[in-house]
Amino acid sequence: MAHEVVRRIEEVSALLAATAPETEGLGRLSDKSVELIREAGVMRLLQPRDFGGYAAHPADFAEAVMAVARNCGSTGWVCGVGGVHPWEMALMDRRLQAEVWGDDPDTWxxxxxxxxxxxxxxxxxxxxxxxxxxxxxxxxxxxxxxxxxxxxxxxxxxxxxxxxxxxxxxxxxxxxxxxxxxxxxxxxxxxxxxxxxxxxxxxxxxDSAEVAEGEKAAERAGRSDTVYRLPFWAMFPLGITAAVIGIAEGALAAHLDYQRERVTAMGTKIKDDPYVLSAIGEAAAEIGASRTQLLDGISRLYDKADGGQPITFEDRAVVRRNQTRCAWRAVAAVDEIFARSGGNAVRRHNVMQRFWRDAHVGLQHAIHTPGSIYHTAALTSMGIEPEGGLRALI
The missing domain is CATH 2.40.110.10 (Butyryl-CoA Dehydrogenase, subunit A, domain 2)
Known part of the structure; x- marks a missing residue:
């Protein structure tokens, strides 16, 4: 069953999509976009209950971010990044939490x-x-x-x-x-x-190292909810990659709408072109696989923490490997369908080009850099303990 916040986002999806051009033009979220996100409660999903939040399962948070990003990539990105901050704030001194949320639990x-x-x-x-x-x-x-x-x-x-x-x-x-x-x-x-x-x-x-481990920070902060015992380098990348996958889902939906009645200059109906349809099917499968693997990774860590099992460095490395690969796989799929959308897809009025640009810029974030993450995950899978810089961002 979808979390109530996800359902709220889906109910206002058309309104969110309508705000996207203004948001892009302003270079910040439009006032309407902010209003919709606040009313839905996206930023409070990972916020502690004693300060007006949900302390939700992180997979629900990722679902909400994807639901937003399908309609507006920039708004989804802000939700993915900003939505993790209440999770870390829950690990801070209660005096600070009261300063931030005491008067307004919707403070970002x-x-x-x-x-x-x-x-x-x-x-x-x-x-x-x-x-x-x-x-x-x-x-x-x-x-x-x-x-x-x-x-x-x-x-x-x-x-x-x-x-x-x-x-x-x-x-x-x-x-x-x-x-x-x-x-x-x-x-x-x-x-x-x-x-x-x-x-x-x-x-x-x-201490950033304490937050990276997860368990110690939760114990010191007196937080017993499972979500606060997870490591930082699982939670922070989750929101960012969820935004990228949501953008890819938005690109796929826009592509399907565009291609449904499209006829090429040569008179071929796209719905009769087996090559384009094959590419669409493959891209849809890749984006779907990215979504499934991202949610599976964070759910596995959550289940371990919930069961009182330690989350090892190998666990973290494997989840980071898969999370990074999710983003690259989803954006590659967007490239495949965009390449088959014809010249009119690059026009400013066609939302396809915005999704395509947003997806590629999202891939530029440091947490999507694959080399050292793949390297480290391979070593841990061999039973070799990585050292020094190979442990960074994991």
Missing amino acids: IASPYAPQGIATPVDGGYVLKGRWNFSSGTDHCDWIFLGALVAGPDGTPQQPLKGLHVVLPRSDYTIVPDSWDVIGLCGTGSKDIVVDGAFVPDYRTI
Whole structure:
């Protein structure tokens, strides 16, 4: 049975699709798109119940993101990225959770997590400086997660490196205008963020390595719901890849609508062309396989955590391998059907070209970089323990 949030999204799918051109033109989510997402409750799926959320199964979250992205890729992307932030916020100090959600459980939180800033220890916390790229949906958020490296005595990152996720209110950072000028996912408004010496109290920080493991952070935060015991590098990629697969599903639906009555310049009806129909069937199977494998991976981890079993590094590596492959398989399928859509598919009024652009830009995210992930998963499958950089992002 579909989660109630997924059903709400499906009920307003036509409205969401209608907002997509405005969202792309604005370079951020349209006001109507934000309203629809808030009313459906997508951003609260992974939020803890004591602060107005659902603490839902992560597969339900992925389903909701795909349902949004099928209609508007940019809105789906913001839901996929921003929708994970309440999950991590649940692992933070309760004082911070009350600050963020105490007055409004629909408060949104931005990121990025890349450690592009330096956090210098001071009495009671840190002083943060840096500039970060790719803060998706940031115009609509009142708080932000940022990745940072802890500084040593000389002001450079301490050795060995120690990473933090720090949380700041909107008053402590600057959104750089006009810093998101791209060819796809234009409406995500993934702008740059600048912080110049903001003080971050200790309780608004968390060790990024602890979050990566999952279990320890949940225990420290007193969170018993299974979803909060999952590792970060399973949860964060889930939302992003779900958006890409949803975009691929949207491209397939648009392609089918376009091809149904299409006649080529040579007078051939597409519905009578066995070669195009074969390509459509194969692409649909590949996109469907991507969806199934993504949901299966996170469900397997959830079931292990729910059963009290440890999630091993090999488990994490295999799920990351499959999640990465899901994205590449789905986008390759979009390429196959787009190549058979004829020259009119590239016209701005044809939604096919927007889905095609959004899919490729979504594939550019770091979590979809396959080389080291495949390498590491192969080693773990051989019983060999990967070391150093091969363990990154897993």
